[in-house]
Every structure is written in C-alpha cells, then in structure tokens.
Amino acid sequence: MKGWIYRGIGLWLMWAVTGVNQVMAEPVAVVASFTILADMVRVIGEDRVQVTTLVGPDGDAHAYQPTPVDARAVSQAQVLVINGLGFEGWMERLAQASGFKGRMVKASTGVKQLGQDPHAWQDLNNAKFYIDNITRVLTEVDPERAPAYRQASEHYRADLQALDTEIRHQLAELPPQRRKVITSHDAFGYFSAAYGITFLSPVGVNSEAEISAADMARIIRQIRSEGVKALFIENISNPKVAQRLAQETGAKMGGRLYSDALSGADGPAASYLDMFRHNVATLLRIM
Ligand SMILES: [Zn+2]
Incomplete structure (x- = not known):
C-alpha cells in the first residue's frame, strides 16, 4: 500500500514537472x-x-x-x-x-x-x-x-x-521623369534596383562619411541637370543637408523615409512591412 502511494506521488511529480516544462518553456x-x-x-x-x-x-x-x-x-x-x-x-x-x-x-x-x-x-x-x-x-x-x-x-x-x-503596381504608375529623388546617404540601392526609382545622395553607403564641399557642389549640379524634383530626409540622419540642398536648388522637401531603422512603436514605420508601406506612400505623395 505504502509503495503504491509513493509510486503514485512519483508519477504525479513527473507529470507535473514535464507539464510545467511544456507550458512555461x-x-x-x-x-x-x-x-x-x-x-x-x-x-x-x-x-x-x-x-x-x-x-x-x-x-x-x-x-x-x-x-x-x-x-x-x-x-x-x-x-x-x-x-x-x-x-x-x-x-x-x-x-x-x-x-x-x-x-x-x-x-x-x-x-x-x-x-x-x-x-x-x-x-x-x-x-x-x-x-x-x-x-x-x-x-x-x-x-x-x-x-x-x-x-x-x-x-x-x-x-x-x-x-x-x-508596391510594384503602385510604383508602375510613375512616369520615368518622376523617378529620381535625393536622400542623405546612399541607403536605397537595393530599393532602386528592385523598384526602379533612382536615389541620388551626397554621400555613399556609409552614413558616417563627412559631406565635403565638393560633394555638395556635385549633388547640386546633379539635382539641376537631371531635374530632380524631391528631396527626402532619412529618419537616421541629420535633416540639415537635405534642407540646404532644397534651399539651393528649389527642389521640394518630400518627407521622411525610413532607411536603416524602424520608427518607435507609435511611429509610421514600427514594423519592417510598415516601413515599406510608409516609404512608398511618402514617395508617391510627392512624386
Ligand atoms: Zn545606411
């Protein structure tokens, strides 16, 4: 009788431990x-x-x-x-x-x-x-x-x-002459290759690079000669460069694109997929 009770308790303990494991892994x-x-x-x-x-x-x-x-x-x-x-x-x-x-x-x-x-x-x-x-x-x-x-x-x-x-459907409606925009660093090369929008920027793929006077002069010439209509600031970058380019060239400020980071939970790009929705909507609004 005693042996049976102990075995019973043992089995119950085993069940309890594995049960807990499953629920609270x-x-x-x-x-x-x-x-x-x-x-x-x-x-x-x-x-x-x-x-x-x-x-x-x-x-x-x-x-x-x-x-x-x-x-x-x-x-x-x-x-x-x-x-x-x-x-x-x-x-x-x-x-x-x-x-x-x-x-x-x-x-x-x-x-x-x-x-x-x-x-x-x-x-x-x-x-x-x-x-x-x-x-x-x-x-x-x-x-x-x-x-x-x-x-x-x-x-x-x-x-x-x-x-x-x-996204491909939405962007397909854009005429070729409205497919060039400026961002602060070169973060949209893959977007560009995939979706056919050209992004120009005063610095390269690394946001740490300093923007020189020559970089600014080059991008201003490019904005004018290629008829770029819109400049976008990135959520991770200082907006000053884009604002100065807008002043110098008369191109429009087109809002904020999320390049290298999401927004906070209350922002418009709180998830990876929302970041894409937001960026495409922002591009289409100005373009
Ligand atoms: Zn980057």
Whole structure:
C-alpha cells in the first residue's frame, strides 16, 4: 500500500514537472543588432523568443558605439542576429569582448550584394533570405518548437510577397521623369534596383562619411541637370543637408523615409512591412 502511494506521488511529480516544462518553456534569448532584424525575429518567433535590440528606433547602426548594457545582453544571448555585408563594423569586437557563446547568424546570407552596399533589406525579395536564415537558427536552437517557427515564417513570406506585388503596381504608375529623388546617404540601392526609382545622395553607403564641399557642389549640379524634383530626409540622419540642398536648388522637401531603422512603436514605420508601406506612400505623395 505504502509503495503504491509513493509510486503514485512519483508519477504525479513527473507529470507535473514535464507539464510545467511544456507550458512555461523558456523563450529563446535573441539579440538583434538593429530594429529591422528585431522585428523579423519577433514575427517569426512570436512569444517563443525574447528579443533585445542593440541599435534602437531611428538609430544609426553605421556609427554605433556599443554600451556595457549591450555587452551584457550579448553575453547572455543564445542567438545573435546581424545583417552582415559590413553593416555592423563594431559587432565582432562586441561579441568577443562580451564572451558571447551562442549562435551568430548573418541574416543577409544568400543575398546578392550590390557593390559595398549593406542595405539589402530595402528589397522585399531579399527579406526572404533574412527570414529563412532566422527561421533556420531558431529551429536549430529550439527544435521542439520548430513547426511553430516554420508556420509563422511561411505566413510572413506570404505577407511579404503580397506587399511586393502591391508596391510594384503602385510604383508602375510613375512616369520615368518622376523617378529620381535625393536622400542623405546612399541607403536605397537595393530599393532602386528592385523598384526602379533612382536615389541620388551626397554621400555613399556609409552614413558616417563627412559631406565635403565638393560633394555638395556635385549633388547640386546633379539635382539641376537631371531635374530632380524631391528631396527626402532619412529618419537616421541629420535633416540639415537635405534642407540646404532644397534651399539651393528649389527642389521640394518630400518627407521622411525610413532607411536603416524602424520608427518607435507609435511611429509610421514600427514594423519592417510598415516601413515599406510608409516609404512608398511618402514617395508617391510627392512624386
Ligand atoms: Zn545606411
């Protein structure tokens, strides 16, 4: 009788422990280098991931200086998601200094890089690589919940495809002479190649570069000779350069494009897909 009771309690305890495990499985600790990747990880991982973002909303990852708080987050991460393609030049040192022991994934792996340009997320078709790479690493570190990651990932890919088709329809209506605009740094090369809008800028693909007087003179000549109608400021950059170019050339200020970071949760580009919707709507409004 006694033996039976003990065995009963033992079984009950086993059931209770495995039951608790299933309900309260710890979320995977993920660190994402910047907001766009963090959003992708959250869409794919839902409540199965706990995401920390290093470069926050409206932040500039090119010029970022990691903090001790970042180092602590990275040291505790199971997965570290970065863009790669030379975007986060500071990451390798941070990962080493923090003693990171988890899995690092370059979300852009598989993308065809355009020159030295790291902004591959500005083409929705490239995001399919990002989604696949993020999904793969999550299913590897958390195989029990792999089906849930794969399902969320498939939905995400479908949403992305639908938005890509919609954007192509919208932009197709623009006449060729209205397809040239100015931004502050060269962040829209992939958008340009994918959707047929030409972006000119006074500096290159790295926002850290100083704008020289010669750069300004060149871009002013270009705005005049090519009849560029609109200038856009970027959420991560100082608007002064664009404002000065507008004064000098008479081109219109066309609003704010989200290039290298999402907005805060209350802003117009709080998710990766909303960033695209907002940018295209902003381009169409002025053009
Ligand atoms: Zn950039």
